[in-house]
Amino acid sequence: METRQLEYFVAVAGERSFTRAAERLNAVQSTVSAGIAALEKELRYSVFVRSTRKVELTALGAELLPMAEQMINGEERMRALAGESGSGLTGRIRMGTISNLGWLDLPGRLGEFHREHPGVQLSMVHRPRGSTDIVRDLRAGRLDVGLVGLATEELGDLAPVVIDDSPLVAVLPRDHRLAGRPRIELADLADEPFVDMPPGFGNRLAVERHLRERKLRRRVVVEVPxxxxxxxxxxxxxxxxxxxxxxxxxxxxxVRPLTAQLRWRMSVVSTQAARGIPAVEALLRVLDVHRERE
Known part of the structure; x- marks a missing residue:
């Protein structure tokens, strides 16, 4: 079987859709479908149950998925390690990011990395569920590096390099009953309707954790990405x-500060396996150098 077939398999399994998998891989849907069909023919078993509404893994497909991910990661790692030569680094880095990083000047940072290591291909992906999706994909081997806004204790075995640490603040309508206060107690907002990011984003998780510890709940009426x-x-x-x-x-x-010291930490994280790849280590150094300058 070919590595590309395995990549199609992993993408369809992750997206639960041939269309979204093709978009993720920058491929034509018919090519992805043909690749899966060829894989199933070679295995002599179906790896997906297809219907007009959804695509699900068969029992065999679920068993084969982690093996396919390991095979892909192994080949990527071999190529990356072999790419370290006197002529410079080569290989591909799969990097997961969240939205709203204009303040970080990520294009500028990655531009510096590209000028230093033009042989390394950067593949950038955004995740609709924010940081939690990126962490999941890192652990599954679908990403090498991720930019996440989660607390250090939520990252477990993923070693973070913190590149930003900002307080959370309250944003209120100008005529709000609490707008005149110099600082806002988060519990005083618990009964208010909230505008927030979708579930899975680090700032939302921090707010909900704080309220949950005080046995308080809130209503999110508008979610914006x-x-x-x-x-x-x-x-x-x-x-x-x-x-x-x-x-x-x-x-x-x-905009008012909170009485509680709630923080939002932006970190660049990777698995221990990815940190052994020279190109990944070089990217982490570039991001860390920027952190030290600021």
Missing amino acids: DLATVPEYVGAGLGVAVVPDQGITGAGVV
């Missing part, structure tokens, strides 16, 4: 928000 647009929804009167202090601006809103 772009942190920069949160103040617009707050200013329109749809709710309040608690987000990282990243120079928030917006008409009709006020």
Whole structure:
């Protein structure tokens, strides 16, 4: 069987869709379908149950998936290690990112890395469930490096390099009853409607953990994938928000610090296996150097 067939298999299993898998791989859907058909013919068993609504792994497919991921990762690692030569690093790094990283100047940082190591291909992917999706894909071997906004204790065996540490702040409509306070107690907002990021984003997890520890619950009435647009929804009167202090601006809103010391840490993380790849180590050094400069 060919490595590309295994890549199709892993992508379809992860996306539960041939269409989304093709988009993820920058391939034509018919090519992905043909690759899966060829794999199943070689195995003499089906790895997916297909219907008009969804694609699910068969029992055999579920058993083969981790093996396929290991085979792909092994080949990637072999190529990366073999690519370290006098002519410079080569190979491919699969990097997961979340949205709203304009403050980080990620293009500038990666541009510096590319100028130093032009033989390394960077494959960037965004995950709809934010940091938790990236951590899951790192552990499954689908990514080599990830930028995540999770607390260190939530990363387990993934060694983080913290590149930003910002307080969480309250964003309120200008005419809100608490807008005149110099600091906001998060518990005082528990009964308010909230504007927030989708589940899985680090700042949302931090807020919900804080409230849960105090046996409080809240209502999220609007979920937006772009942190920069949160103040617009707050200013329109749809709710309040608690987000990282990243120079928030917006008409009709006020920003207040919280009494609780809630932090949002942006880290670059990788598995121990990926850290043995020279290209990954070089990328981590570039990001860490930027952290030290700032």
